[in-house]
Amino acid sequence: MSVEKVPEESLDKNLSNVEQNVSLGGDFENDDGREPTDLELKTLRHISESIPFRCWLVAIVELAERFAYYGLSAPFQNYMQNGPNDTPPGLLALNQSGASALSYFFQFWCYVTPILGGWIADTYWGKYKTIFYFCILYIIGIFILFITSLPSITSRTTGLAGYIVSIIIIGLATGGVKSNVSPLIADQIPKTKPVIKVLKSGERVIQDPNITIQNVFMFFYLMINIGSMSVIATTEMEAHIGFWAAYLLPFCFFFIALAALILGRNQYVKIPVSEKIINKTFKCAWIAVTNKFDLEECKPSVHPERNYPWTDHFVEEIRRALYACKVFIFYPIYWVVYGQMLNNFVSVAGTMELHGLPNDILQAIDSLTIIIFIPIFERLVYPFIRRFTPFKAVTKIFWGFMFGTAAMVYAAVLQHYIYKAGPCYDMPMACAPEYANTPNHIHVALQTPAYFFIAISEILASITGLEYAYTKAPISMKSFIMSIFLVTNAFGSILGIAISSTFEDPKMVWTFTGLAISCFIAGVAFWLCFKHYNLKEEELNNLEYDGDDEHIPHDLQPITSLAHSHKSLA
Template identity: 45%
Template structure:
């Protein structure tokens, strides 16, 4: 089936068709009411409890797609550290294939993470300019499958023994990373786009109480469940590392490959249910022209002492000088004042991501140095790289608790945890996790029989239980719930409609920034320097937590005010009309 015929089958984004009992908003035809609902007033927003809406069926298809993709990603990447570091079928050693050592394993892991979170930039450009999100995800899924097949075929015993494992791994990493970029940049904004109600409305519950259904909370809920599906998929590493330890690498890689084939089929299966947004053209090229025009015109205005003043009496921002309404010669300008405003909104929202690379540096320790750390400890009858699955297990358990109990409890107390507050708390918990890992590594080094050489050159483990790692993984999981989920939510809600994939890909690119930072730590990502590694990462995260809060603490109040200004409420006098069947 061609992409053109696929496009005819999917439902493009249009005002929703009304069903029985539904009524459109008089000023906003994209919004509608179902029977038993009414538009919220300002009084409702201040007196009634705010809740999230039900998640649309189409969103569950996207959630299932993300589950399958993450099942594959984490299922294969969880084995990379052992696959590269250790020799194949060696006695008294963890499973391995390439025998490249700790530094090569950590370096390749960091490269893979960097590449996987660099490519979403290209995936977003392709989706926004040419294919749209649906077709981009489908196309890059096939590229992803090719990489999985290369990895599986080059991990068979004959290939490993003949030296094909390392080149096969590098080719697979590049191909899988490219596929990841097309999927990751578009699947997260697409899942939120399936919810098409924008204005707050009042719903009466079965117990007779009235609540305000709030889009902001619904999007937050969608991304919480989106992240939950990611971590359920991440549990695949339990199965693949067990197969790796007890059978071999090739069947461990084959399982995620088969699951991703199912992933592509499931995503295609929901094609008639999706809300599909059309590609909007070359945002990147147009943005470059806006920037250059704005800077050029601003410099000229400043030199000629003719700066434009805003409503507050202060000179307007430099980007405003790219607006056609302020340009003396706007003949070759192909954008509107609205596009410039949207671009400024996107830039302002992206500033909040500047501290995220340090957070991802902390998170990356979990898949490389903390795996090696567990290899220096007594793990009993389980493989050392299974320990990292404590993180997704923690998220699966705790995320619904945060969603259903902790966040609503704060709202009821009038202390709503808005995005910057949640991100700050997440950064702080990440710093605590790395501090805990540093302290634990110190105790590993002072415990015999191998001390600071445990796990190297065929050495066994020190006599200390790997169960002591559990609190560190729990802290990492909590930090993800607070910082990573909120970052996804913020990237979607603050990005203009025409730039959601680009802004989301910029947020994902911060993960690549974390991988670049990790390369700087490569020389101390080995024995006997792991205490320093964890301690420096912890201190860096603590410093950036303070910097983040100082720079962005006012964003919560500003964003709440902007959201309220954009929201259209019905006059309170119209509330009585609803009981008579009028809205």
């Protein structure tokens, strides 16, 4: 992250001091804690600050919520698609296209409700209280799902009614939690400018808050995928005990989220609610729209006679947030690709030789890959690339789209070979009555690379999107801008519903091929439209430090003086 431009004479003086220290063999110990020069920002290695313990408490909330979400949704495809006498057994008997459409509706609902959650948090309750109340709602939704799946009291009609009611409640609760947990964990990091730090080895490095935020979101996403390993437990329980057991486990586990919220209630940094901040933002945006999209017309310095209830700095923050929102435009296509592992990959696995495995357990490969590769990317890949070139957000997202494309290309090729295998070829398990429960002769483990490619794409595209949404949002609107990023997943679900009629045999080769082409085109278009944003990223990030915000708590105010820097790093 860049800092304010220093006067040329000051820069020359600093450089002279550096050169003098080098010539005298100095160890630079006196440099510890001072702001770096432009040359030092470009040449010294950048490292992260330490992550406070309170971040771990917030991460436990996210782990528990994702444990519940993925633990519940992993059995959903079988639960919706099949009947009690099918292989694998289910309940609602909606067939593959119907189940996939309802699956995409659930994803849509879970990712459109963050708009409500972000608005409530930034306008009325704050992030902490919003998360707490929506967690209680989450528990109610899971309980309804559990009760209506009990074999002793359920039927297809009861199960369908209970399922619809529960996913509506769970989706609403998911929106309230998801839009606020990631901003809350990032809020726990003190707002500091880059400073020089002298390591025990004598190496001088830049302690960079940008790297800290990047690592926080990597760590946050790691917790998401540790939680999502619940699919191993719930799919095994679904296969060997029943759906009710698969839903009971997330219900019990979710109380850990409430416990973490209660234990950390006096430790969390809580950004005070800004009065009508969302209303001010939309009013400012509307003024710009009615003036040919010119945000300069919204500045009090340009029109002091209009008595706008905001500052010029607030307008610049809105401009920065709009940059982020434009970057999100291509994400819906990515989310359609991502959603394949939650529905069609599960259905396809059911037509392959499982060798005793549940057909929906392979989703765990995605989570396991992310858990393994996040530390590798954080410790090895990103630092290695940064030695040669800045690896900015837009570049990461572009490569995320390319790995998503690779996943769909592989899925299409695999589907081609599934259709070439007997006994039912391009109509698996449906060519004749005697083959009703006989899969095509191809091993389910061959699906593994598709999950691997999607996992790598998540590290590059999904994590970076979360980071981009947080860093480009005004401090008083972190939850709302995060919800706009999350709602792109909802638009992806709408696209998935629109093409769900193609989610059936023998069309799946062309379905995956079409998704691969779409993802590739979207990735290239994204790069062409936004590659110049890489050049503006440090300027946009620096707005976080331009002037004080009256709503920011003291420990989140930008730390600029040498004394404060030492205090923060102690």
